[in-house]
Amino acid sequence: MTEHDHNGKLISPDAGLNTGGTEEMINILRDMNNECRDIQLSMLSTNDGLTMAAVGTVMDPDQVGAMCSELTTVCNKAARQLEQGNLEQIILRCSEGCLFLMPAGEYAILAIMSVPDVNLGLLIIEAQRAAALIGEAL
Amino acid sequence: MQASYHITQAGLLYAIASVQAEEERCFLLAFLKKNNTSPFSFSDAQAYYEQDTEIAFKQICSLLEQGFIDISDNVAHLPVTQENRPLNSEYLLSDLNGLPIRYQGFERTQADQLAAIANDYIRVSRRSLKNYETGKLLSPVSLDIRFHDKDVCILLLHLGNFSCLLTVTDPTSQQQNWFFPFIRSLCNRYDHDRA
Numbered sequence: 001m002t003e004h005d006h007n008g009k010l011i012s013p014d015a016g017l018n019t020g021g022t023e024e025m026i027n028i029l030r031d032m033n034n035e036c037r038d039i040q041l042s043m044l045s046t047n048d049g050l051t052m053a054a055v056g057t058v059m060d061p062d063q064v065g066a067m068c069s070e071l072t073t074v075c076n077k078a079a080r081q082l083e084q085g086n087l088e089q090i091i092l093r094c095s096e097g098c099l100f101l102m103p104a105g106e107y108a109i110l111a112i113m114s115v116p117d118v119n120l121g122l123l124i125i126e127a128q129r130a131a132a133l134i135g136e137a138l
Numbered sequence: 139m140q141a142s143y144h145i146t147q148a149g150l151l152y153a154i155a156s157v158q159a160e161e162e163r164c165f166l167l168a169f170l171k172k173n174n175t176s177p178f179s180f181s182d183a184q185a186y187y188e189q190d191t192e193i194a195f196k197q198i199c200s201l202l203e204q205g206f207i208d209i210s211d212n213v214a215h216l217p218v219t220q221e222n223r224p225l226n227s228e229y230l231l232s233d234l235n236g237l238p239i240r241y242q243g244f245e246r247t248q249a250d251q252l253a254a255i256a257n258d259y260i261r262v263s264r265r266s267l268k269n270y271e272t273g274k275l276l277s278p279v280s281l282d283i284r285f286h287d288k289d290v291c292i293l294l295l296h297l298g299n300f301s302c303l304l305t306v307t308d309p310t311s312q313q314q315n316w317f318f319p320f321i322r323s324l325c326n327r328y329d330h331d332r333a
Contacts (some may be wrong), residue, residue: 117246121237121253125300125328132330 105135141208151208
């Protein structure tokens with residue numbers, strides 16, 4: 001399936017559930033998605049952008065992973081230059097949805113896409129929990 | 139020793155009352171989490187203290203003496219499920235950033251407002267409470283405020299690594315049947331080691 005088949009969209013929350021990745025990672029992501037129903041897609045990628053696991057439909061996982069990696073790199077650099085310490089979370093609230101990124105251990109990035117009026121409190125603690133579990137597992 | 143133990147109301151309130159990681163508090167939190175699957179027994183206490191029977195025995199005796207735990211043979215064991223929530227009560231669980239996590243009985247906008255207000259009140263109260271011996275700021279355990287013509291009680295919960303605010307309209311919520319399993323389910327889900 002290509003990007004073109006879905007009107008250029010990289011993700012399609014309304015499509016059937018499509019998962020990939022190791023069982024343990026998938027279970028952690030699925031548990032998080034089940035607890036926070038506002039989540040449309042959760043994805044785990046390596047720091048250099050390779051997708052490790054995803055729950056939700058991603059048309060081009062590597063492209064989404066690469067974007068998350070780029071965003072994290074830019075924000076890390078900004079945090080360093082502004083002397084704000086280590087990057088903990090990135091939240092992009094947009095008109096059509098919300099993108100949440102955070103490191104999951106040393107080697108991975110947890111990316112979550114949700115509906116625009118997401119319950120941010122629940123999303124953050126569920127993401128922190130998932131990231132801690134993933135960090136332990138990796 | 140085959141007896142099993144259960145945590146009492148006083149033990150539960152002590153365990154979640156402070157962020158200070160005192161030995162007894164950590165043990166009680168481990169106790170709470172263990173209760174997820176089966177009753178807590180002496181062998182669990184031994185396992186917690188890495189098979190040091192003497193320390194485990196002393197800790198159990200100390201907690202029994204203080205009334206934080208009780209010996210029981212047939213305690214009805216409530217497994218932790220997602221249903222262990224205050225089903226018929228108005229409640230709001232919010233984080234220490236002033237964001238709502240879960241709520242019931244409030245509109246979304248009310249929940250947002252109340253979560254922010256609850257966080258502010260707790261922070262302001264914390265500034266006004268100081269332990270003059272140590273010079274450290276003290277956190278309140280609970281606060282009663284009025285919100286939209288309702289009396290609400292804000293409880294500051296310290297569940298190991300996870301601290302949050304539970305705002306309830308029922309002043310007797312800590313004595314209600316749902317309170318214990320609700321706290322236990324939160325402990326089990328969110329008290330984890332940060333990566």
